Amino acid sequence: DAKTTQPNSMESNEEEPVHLPCNHSTISGTDYIHWYRQLPSQGPEYVIHGLTSNVNNRMASLAIAEDRKSSTLILHRATLRDAAVYYCIPDIQGAQKLVFGQGTRLTINP
Amino acid sequence: GAVVSQHPSRVICKSGTSVKIECRSLDFQATTMFWYRQFPKKSLMLMATSNEGSKATYEQGVEKDKFLINHASLTLSTLTVTSAHPEDSSFYICSARWSETYEQYFGPGTRLTVT
Numbered sequence: 001d002a003k004t005t006q007p008n009s010m011e012s013n014e015e016e017p018v019h020l021p022c023n024h025s026t027i028s029g030t031d032y033i034h035w036y037r038q039l040p041s042q043g044p045e046y047v048i049h050g051l052t053s054n055v056n057n058r059m060a061s062l063a064i065a066e067d068r069k070s071s072t073l074i075l076h077r078a079t080l081r082d083a084a085v086y087y088c089i090p091d092i093q094g095a096q097k098l099v100f101g102q103g104t105r106l107t108i109n110p
Numbered sequence: 111g112a113v114v115s116q117h118p119s120r121v122i123c124k125s126g127t128s129v130k131i132e133c134r135s136l137d138f139q140a141t142t143m144f145w146y147r148q149f150p151k152k153s154l155m156l157m158a159t160s161n162e163g164s165k166a167t168y169e170q171g172v173e174k175d176k177f178l179i180n181h182a183s184l185t186l187s188t189l190t191v192t193s194a195h196p197e198d199s200s201f202y203i204c205s206a207r208w209s210e211t212y213e214q215y216f217g218p219g220t221r222l223t224v225t
Contacts, residue, residue, distance in 0.1 A: 036216075043114075043203045043216035044154065087153070096142055096207065098214055100154040 004088050009105040012078050020073040020104055022088030027068055032091040034098065035062065035073050037084040044087065044100075047073065083108045112138045114206050116217035123194055123224055130190045131220045133204030139184035140206035144214070145177070148201040160187045194224040 005023040012018045024033065032051050036044040048055055048062045050071070055062040061074040075082055087103040113136040123129050133143060141162050146154040158179050160166040166179035178190040187206075191198055205216040 038154075041201075041219070041221075043116075043205070043219045045216065046213050049213070085153075097144060097156060097159050098205075099156055100146075102153050 004101045006088055006101065006104045011107045011109065013109045014080060015077050018075040018078045020086050021070065023070045024090050025069040027090050033064060033071050034089045034091050035086060036089065037086045039084045078108050080108050080110060082106065112208060112215045114215045114217040116204055116220050118220060119218065120221045125195055125224055126193055128190055128192045129194055129222060130188055131202055133187045133217050135185045135206040138208050141184065141209045142207045143181055143187040144205045145179060145189050146203045148203060154203060196224045198222065199224045
C-alpha cells in the first residue's frame with residue numbers, strides 16, 4: 001500500500017494562500033492522488049484529485065511533482081470555513097477504497 | 111455534488127442492544143459503499159467495503175459478526191452494530207462511490223453512544 005506523510009498541523013491567516021504538502025514516495029504510476037477535508041463533526045468532503053498533471057477546480061489547485069512522489073494542495077485565498085483536517089490519499093487501482101492517514105489540521109486565523 | 115445521507119445522525123443505546131445505521135445515496139446509484147469508524151481526535155478507519163448484492167469485505171481486525179453490513183440496493187447500505195458495548199461508541203461514517211467517477215461521497219456521520 002502507498003503510504004503518505006503530511007504535517008500534523010498548519011496555520012495560516014485569512015485571505016492568504018495555503019500550501020498543504022503531502023509525500024507519497026511509494027505511490028505507483030497508476031494511483032490517483034485524492035484530497036479530502038473534514039470539518040468538525042462532519043463527514044469528509046471531496047476537494048480534488050489528479051494523476052500526473054496539475055489540476056484546478058473551484059475549491060483548490062493540486063500541484064503534483066514530476067516524479068509523483070509528492071503533491072501540494074493549494075488554497076488560493078483561505079477563509080475561516082477552510083479550517084479542517086485535510087487528507088491526502090492515494091487511490092490504489094483495483095482496491096477501490098480510500099484509506100485515510102492522519103491528515104493535516106489546518107487552522108485559519110482571522 | 112452528489113448527496114449521501116445517514117440515519118440516524120445520533121443514537122444512544124444501552125449495552126447489549128443492537129443498532130442499525132442507514133446510508134443512502136440520494137441522487138446516484140452506488141455500486142460500492144464503504145463504512146468507516148472514527149474515534150475522537152483520530153482519523154477515519156475503514157471497516158468494510160460493501161458491494162450491492164454481495165457480501166461485504168471486512169478490513170483486518172473488524173468482526174463481521176458484530177458489524178453486520180447489508181447492501182440490498184444500489185442506493186442503500188445498512189450497518190448493524192450487534193450487542194453493542196461502550197467501546198463501540200464512535201462516529202460511524204459511510205461513503206458511496208459513483209460507478210462512473212473516482213469520487214467518493216461521504217455521509218454526514220452517525221454518532222453512536224452506548225451506555
